[in-house]
Amino acid sequence: MPTSTGSGWCSGASISSSVRTIPWPWLWQVRVGGTITAPMCGWMGGVAFAHLTMGGNDIAQGRFLNEDLFFMTARSHLPPPRPPMVSGLGEARQSRIDPSILQDETGTWVAQLAVPQAQHSWSDDRAFLVDVGTGSRASAKPSPDGGWVAYQSGPVRLWDAVEDVILTWQEAGRPHQSEFGLTATPDEQWVWLGDPSGPRWYLPA
Structure with missing residues (x-):
């Protein structure tokens, strides 16, 4: 201090x-x-x-x-208690980023800049996000057809925000x-x- x-x-x-x-x-x-x-x-x-x-x-x-x-x-x-993470809730669409970026230390730090109220976890090949305050959720996983699929629910589009900040970071060379x-x-x-x-x-x- x-x-x-x-x-x-x-x-x-x-x-x-x-x-x-x-x-x-x-x-x-x-x-x-x-x-x-x-x-x-x-x-x-x-x-x-x-x-x-x-x-x-x-x-x-x-x-x-x-x-x-x-x-x-x-x-x-510290964050509030986190509810259980559930996959596949909400609207589905193709993800612009590989969700495994949230396993990268800098990638995780960059992602949370866009959604500072969110918490996340990783299970197998799936990323989960939840904003306890608004009840918003997101998850993303590989798609059987190639690429990745993201699901979002709630008033805050968590995955949209994460995609935007990760793409900005990647365009800058992943510093x-x-x-x-x-x-x-x-x-x-x-x-x-x-x-x-x-x-x-x-x-x-």
Whole structure:
């Protein structure tokens, strides 16, 4: 957590836990020029190691590091209990991506940028997503005719959102988390690809 010198540091030696988003009190505890370094873990299990520098107006910005450190998630940042995953619910259509991308560490982290409220699991050759808050679900698996088939139900089209962010990531060359950055303000937080003017995805701050 931020120290009296203005450096923010979340590691096994100090806080020993990951956060889903940067807690807003850290922003006013760190002076301009100080840093916040924290392992982050979303509800789909994707992890990244943020290193932010505090600027003016309580805005911190920086990139994710090359290290893929992970610590137990802070209790207040844990997801709600997950219901059983069920395949084949909702409307079916051809998937634009291979669902096995959710077995890739960076792929999982990228996917959760688009659906931060969702949780996921993998069974055999099938990917499952569920958003407990809205009751939305999605699943995807190989199609007998080739390619993959996706199913979606509920008000949030989870697989549509995952496809869009994965395709953006693949078109950029499938970069590691260190090619992404994070901007955090007292009101909102977002991850960007390449530089702050690039594609962005908002976190549930």
